Amino acid sequence: MNAMILIGSPKGRKSASFSLASKLAEGLRENDVSVSYELVHAGLRTEEGTRRLLEAVDGSDLVVLAFPLYVDSLPAPLTRLLELVAERRSRVASPGTPRLAAIVQCGFPESHHCDTAVEICRLFAERTGMRWTGAVAMGMGGSIGGDIRRLPGGGKNILDALIMTAESLAKGGAIPVEATTLFARPLMPRWMYTLFGNLGWRMQMRKYKARRPLTYRPYSQG
Amino acid sequence: MKVLILDGSREGDSLTPVAVLGMTSALAGRVDNVELFKLRDLVIAPCAGCFGCWTRTPGECVIEDSARDVLRSYVGSDIVVYATPVTFGGYSSQLKKILDRFIPVLDPRFTTVGSEVRHLLRYRRCPKTIGLGTLPSPDAEAERLFARLVVQNGLNIHQTVESIVLVGVADPESARCSAEKLLERAGVTS
Numbered sequence: 001m002n003a004m005i006l007i008g009s010p011k012g013r014k015s016a017s018f019s020l021a022s023k024l025a026e027g028l029r030e031n032d033v034s035v036s037y038e039l040v041h042a043g044l045r046t047e048e049g050t051r052r053l054l055e056a057v058d059g060s061d062l063v064v065l066a067f068p069l070y071v072d073s074l075p076a077p078l079t080r081l082l083e084l085v086a087e088r089r090s091r092v093a094s095p096g097t098p099r100l101a102a103i104v105q106c107g108f109p110e111s112h113h114c115d116t117a118v119e120i121c122r123l124f125a126e127r128t129g130m131r132w133t134g135a136v137a138m139g140m141g142g143s144i145g146g147d148i149r150r151l152p153g154g155g156k157n158i159l160d161a162l163i164m165t166a167e168s169l170a171k172g173g174a175i176p177v178e179a180t181t182l183f184a185r186p187l188m189p190r191w192m193y194t195l196f197g198n199l200g201w202r203m204q205m206r207k208y209k210a211r212r213p214l215t216y217r218p219y220s221q222g
Numbered sequence: 223m224k225v226l227i228l229d230g231s232r233e234g235d236s237l238t239p240v241a242v243l244g245m246t247s248a249l250a251g252r253v254d255n256v257e258l259f260k261l262r263d264l265v266i267a268p269c270a271g272c273f274g275c276w277t278r279t280p281g282e283c284v285i286e287d288s289a290r291d292v293l294r295s296y297v298g299s300d301i302v303v304y305a306t307p308v309t310f311g312g313y314s315s316q317l318k319k320i321l322d323r324f325i326p327v328l329d330p331r332f333t334t335v336g337s338e339v340r341h342l343l344r345y346r347r348c349p350k351t352i353g354l355g356t357l358p359s360p361d362a363e364a365e366r367l368f369a370r371l372v373v374q375n376g377l378n379i380h381q382t383v384e385s386i387v388l389v390g391v392a393d394p395e396s397a398r399c400s401a402e403k404l405l406e407r408a409g410v411t412s
Contacts, residue, residue, distance in 0.1 A: 010271040034329070041268060044255060070269065071321045072374040073312045077268050080315035116312075117370050124310040147331050194339060196334040201330040202278040215329060217345055218281045219297040 002034040002100050002117070003172065004060035008067025008078035012039045020103050023064035025160060027166025041077045050084065057085050058092075060124050062099045063130070065121060068141060069120060071104035073117045089128045101133045101165075101175060105141030111184035111217040113139065115194055118167045128151035134175035136183035142200075157185045164204070185211060223410075226253040226299040226349065228292070230306035230317025233264065237356035238314075241388050242305045244397020245354060248405055252412045255284055257295050261316045264288040268319060269400035281344055282326055289323040297327065299349040301410060304372070310356040311367025321375075327380070335380050343380060349353050352408055353385030354401070360389050384408040 005025060006088040009015035018037075025035040036054050043049035057063055065076050069150035074082070089095040100122045114137035125132035138158065161183035165175050187193070205214060227245060231238035242258070249256050266289045274284035283289060296302055297363035306317040306342065329342035353372035365387045386404045390406060391397050405411075 010268060015271070021341070025323070049339065068271065071324070071378070072371055075268065075271075076315050076322050079309065079318045083309060083315055086310075089375035108337055113338070113374075116367065116374055118311050119367050120312045120371075123367060127310060167241045190339065198331045200326070201276060204273070205280070208274075210278055210280060212280045214276075214280050215344065216280045219294045219327075219345075221297060221345055221347070 001032075001034070001061045001172075002059070002063040003028055003064060004055075004056045005035060005167075006068055006078070007036045007037060007039050008065055008075050010041045010042075010075065010077075015068070017066040019144055019146060019148055020158070020162065021064065021193050023162045024064065024103065024166055028170055028216065031167060031170030032164075033170050040081050041075075044077050044080060051082060054084060054088055056089075057098065058088075058096065060098050060169060062101065062133075063102045066103040068082065068118075069104060069117055069156045070082055072113065073120055080165070086128045095129060098130055099169075100130045101131045102135035102136060102137075103154045103170060104137040105144065106137075106139055107197075109139045109141045109186060109190040109200065110184075111137050111139040113211045129166070133164050133169060133173070134180065136165055136175060138178055138183050142197055143147075143187050143193070152187050153185075159181045176197055223253040223292070223301070224257065224299045225249055225301045225303065225410075226295050227256065227303045228317060228320060229258060230314040231260070231302065232307060232314050232316055233262065235307050235314075235393065237358065237388065237390070238305055238307050240392055240394055241284075241354050241401070243394045244388075244391075244399075245248045245303055245305065246399040247256050247394065247398040248401035249410075252293045252391065252405065252410055256327070257290050259295070259320075261320055266292075266319050266323065269322035273330070280325060280326075283323055285323075289320060292320055292354040293324060293326065296324065296349060297320075297345055301352060301408065302349040302371070303354050305354045306356070308357050308361070308364050308368045311364045312371055328406045330402050335377055336339050339379070340378055340380065348379040350381060350408060351379070351383040352403070352404060353383065355385065355387040356391070357387055357389045361373075
């Protein structure tokens with residue numbers, strides 16, 4: 001079995017999406033699945049990259065979309081890729097039936113902000129003849145730096161959920177409900193996440209020596 | 223009153239331009255200023271996910287392209303219309319490319335809206351959002367998902383929204399009638 005992980009974050013290999021996806025990839029490889037990655041934003045910048053992305057989807061048994069939540073749904077370039085895949089599959093007589101899964105994370109504390117994006121992925125799979133195998137989605141994505149093991153609790157819930165996900169996907173199954181539930185479990189109390197988050201924005205402003213206040217309004221409301 | 227229409231039609235999409243035409247006709251006589259951006263004709267880079275619009279140049283994206291003109295218009299509008307082919311229940315990539323660049327209208331700090339955490343608003347108000355989707359044939363699931371997405375987007379800017387999906391509507395007169403009903407629901411009366 002071969003799996004293609006499509007990274008939908010503009011930050012590519014430096015993103016939280018990649019950190020999560022790489023842990024899933026480890027689990028898949030341990031279960032004898034061949035795994036490769038493509039960066040969607042970078043790929044869509046050229047015709048050659050776009051062709052490579054489309055061929056990668058065609059040639060995979062399992063496709064995993066790993067992306068951050070942007071305005072309650074998928075980032076624009078990933079949406080563009082889904083449009084292109086749908087167009088291509090509608091033109092091909094026997095486009096195959098790869099399985100589709102998703103890893104979604106958002107910057108809000110609550111994981112359920114990701115629900116609509118997951119539904120969009122599911123509908124995409126169903127309307128294009130792919131087989132939907134489910135998703136794992138989490139809130140508090142702003143906590144993820146590089147190493148998941150440095151998260152509160154050693155990131156155990158996330159890592160365990162990804163191991164369960166990998167084992168099931170490698171056997172041809174769907175993502176288990178237990179994995180989805182575990183992955184969505186908050187990393188810390190909501191008040192703590194929002195407190196650190198609010199402090200974090202101001203610290204970053206100082207780091208970048210921002211010359212405007214946080215509340216600056218560059219455009220007039222007339 | 224100013225209305226901003228974001229035309230998220232894709233190449234070869236025959237229905238969304240008709241919906242936009244119907245909306246433009248329905249707005250005539252009701253409002254004094256309508257601005258239309260056909261997004262696929264604009265060079266708008268994807269959001270880089272850098273949060274520079276919150277931490278380096280608060281309120282303004284660090285990328286200098288047409289998104290700044292659209293955002294300036296958005297901030298000065300009373301109503302914004304998201305016109306789009308319903309794409310697996312979501313927006314087209316053409317509409318999404320600008321919505322991803324709208325986060326400078328938010329203040330990065332968290333607040334609670336209802337029972338959920340959202341961001342504070344940078345401006346005193348945001349324009350009321352109207353979703354105008356199109357589909358070539360009935361798809362109840364896609365329509366439901368589209369309505370839900372527009373509602374969620376409204377919550378991000380602390381407001382209620384209205385939306386409609388025009389199914390197979392290819393003539394401007396029918397599109398205008400549907401748009402009029404939508405505007406009435408949104409409280410935009412002549």
